[in-house]
Amino acid sequence: MQKHSDEALVAYLDGELDAAERAHVEAWLDAEPAARDRLLALSDQAGLLRAAFDEVSSEPVPERLIAAARGEIAPLRGDGEVVVLRPRRSAAPVETRRWYVQMAAAAGLFGLAVGVGAGYLGGHTLAPAVPPADRQTETVATNTWLDNAAADYRLVVNAGADSMLDVPAGGEGNDALQKISQNLPQQQVRLPDLKPWGLTFRGARLVVVDGRPGAQLVYGTDNKAIGPLALIIGSTKQPDLAPTPGRRDDVNLLYWRHQGRASVLVGQGNIGYLWGIANDVAWQLDAI
């Protein structure tokens, strides 16, 4: 590498130089204003580059890619084979979950859970094809839903959870749930128990989901890798949707729809934890 070169400046910006090389570049920058201007331009360019592609990574991932990652759809340029799923077995879930939760808890819980990841995110079937126009409307609605979910989460976190809650939790939180449920037209809100994850229910807020009232359940924890978290549950008329990751700036979201219920788990922690917790939540909401 030439000492006075764009290569050196770029490597300097990327933190790829050793101490001696760094000192040499800094001496060069001290001596030549033109080099400083060039460094500044390159630095601005890096920020612009990241911004230009960031919106791609914060978009919801298309279902077809999630299905592909699970091996559930026919190859893109395949030989025309149709992929079908075996019929589901009905007995396994409870034991599997207990094994998973107990094992995670016994192992100090969280470190192990990240590697193991999402628990059950495996084998859902694909939703029936949706016409393009409907799909577009659905995408807009989903984006709005996620934007609101992220904004509601920030509101609670920034304000400090308790001051924003419509119904602070007392005891096990069932009273709070009952009060929130009274304000929801169509559904009884259930409270997933996330204590095995070290998450404590703090209270609930009324929010709007898909144009209808919904509940934002707020959980707190001392574990910065996980929380705080918010789970938003509402009703929806949109078709079922497999668990899908999303992102709004520094907020991670996992969202899904199932039998008229729309759920989104929101947090700023590790996405691996979110997958695991979302899986646990989905199981509990169906099982309770």
Added chain:
Amino acid sequence: MSLRWNYGEQPVHAAGRVAPVSKRFSDQLIAVLPRLRRFAAGLTRSASEADDLVQAACERALAREHQFQEGTRFDSWMFRIVQTIWIDQLRARDIRKENGEIAEERLGSDEPVRRVEARLALSEVRRAVSLLPPDQRSTLMLVTVEGLSYKQAAEVAGVPVGTIMSRLARARVALQHLLHAGASERRSTNDAEA
């Protein structure tokens, strides 16, 4: 559709061939999908092309799950698969440019008039990236956008670290020229319209 996830069922092709997919492996794959899409968006010239590329990469990764070594970086392994498929596609289409050559297409040639300045700037950056030679484009995305170290990017690309350094510097300089040219052209057009 059921939301009941992973009770052990595996995809079975209609012909009866079982395609075993490890849940843990597919979970890892799903977690890295947003970054794969971003990387692919930098390599290709349209969102649908990028998603096709990612889908093809998922399929190849599942078929070669046994080749992934535990303890190594999963994202780097996937970036490498995406890049390999992309290069194969470029070769198949016979549109790959020689190293160091920049496509003759220029910024703003047939772009529709855009109304939002901020979005214009970002879309011009994406467009400028798409004009870089494939090797530079890929290196730029891996290091500057995806945040890989030079060593990691070298492993993904299968080239020495020194090659990454020079590709990256050439890419950054070329990008600067392209963006500058685009801005100048836009200024000239605006002046003429005024």
